[in-house]
Amino acid sequence: MCRTAGRDDEIEDRFDVTVELVAVGTCPLDEPALAVAGAIREALTNVGKHASVRQASVFVEVGDAELLALVRDRGRGFDAERVPADRRGIADSIEARMRQHGGAAQVRSAVGAGTEIELRMAR
DSSP, X not given: OOSGGGOXXXXXXXXXXXXXXXXXXXXXXOHHHHHHHHHHHHHHHHIIIIIOXXXXXXXXXXXXXXXXXXXXXXXXXXXXXXXXXXXXXXXXIIIIHHXXXXXXXXXXXXXXXXXXXEEEEEO
């Protein structure tokens, strides 16, 4: 795929977080792919702001039928039930963005065990 909207280094520089990126396959940067790239960017921003780690990983696989992306960190994690209502990054910039383009996001996190965000978009 394209790099996450082309500027992973900006996230790395802004938050002093190294992003390990593995991408398999390519696709045009159409609206659905841009939605995935934006969701990846938001997930990495959240790592930089909240995870208290210096490294995150992104795996992107572009297949004939689906674009899959996984963003993982081994940071402090969080309890989704205790996220304040005014914190809308995951709900708006990841989950809603993916739904608007026919995709889905699944967030898995636990306090002390890091976070994984799975993004799926039909091609």
